[in-house]
Amino acid sequence: DVKVTQSSRYLVKRTGEKVFLECVQDMDHENMFWYRQDPGLGLRLIYFSYDVKMKEKGDIPEGYSVSREKKERFSLILESASTNQTSMYLCASEQGTNEKLFFGSGTQLSVL
C-alpha cells in the first residue's frame, strides 16, 4: 500500500514562528498536494507540486510556501505563523492525472 507520512500529528506553535510541515510518500508519485481542513468545511488546496522543484499555487496560498527538493518529500512552510492558520493540514500524493489521491493522517497545528 502507498504510504504518505506526515512528520507530526500535533504541533503547537506561537504567533510569528516559522513552521515546517513535512510529508513523505513512498510510491514514487509525481504529484503531491497540501490541503488544510477546518471544522465543518471541506478541504482547501494550498499548494501542489507536479515534479521536483515545481510548484503551483492552489486556492489559498497566502501565508504559505512549499519546497520539493526530492520527489518523495513535499514540505509546507509557514513563514510567520498566525492564529488563523490553526487548522488540520493534510498532505496527499497521486501517481498521475486524476488518479486517486493518497492522504497522510494529517497534522493538527495550533498557533497560539
Place this chain on the structure above:
Amino acid sequence: LAKTTQPISMDSYEGQEVNITCSHNNIATNDYITWYQQFPSQGPRFIIQGYKTKVTNEVASLFIPADRKSSTLSLPRVSLSDTAVYYCLVGPSDSNYQLIWGAGTKLIIKP
C-alpha cells in the same frame, strides 16, 4: 468547475444498505465523479470513481444516470465502522488539483 451538493448528515442502522446522493448539475463532459471517505483525525480515503452508468468495487457501488447530473454512492450492509464523512467530488480528467471539496455527508451508523 462543477460544484456538488450532498446531504449534510444521514443516519442508518447496521446491516442496512445506505445510499448517499450527490447533485452536480453543472458537470462537464470530461468530468469524473469520485467519492472519498474520511474518519475522524485521518485523511480522506478513496472509495470509488466513475464516469457513467454503474461502477462496483469491493467496498461500494456508484450509480450515475444518463444525464450525469447526480450520482449515488451505495454502501451495502453497513457496519458501525462505516460511520464517517463521505465526500462527492467532480473534476476534470486531467488533474486532481481542480477538485472542489464540499463539507461532505456525515454518515452515522447505529447499532
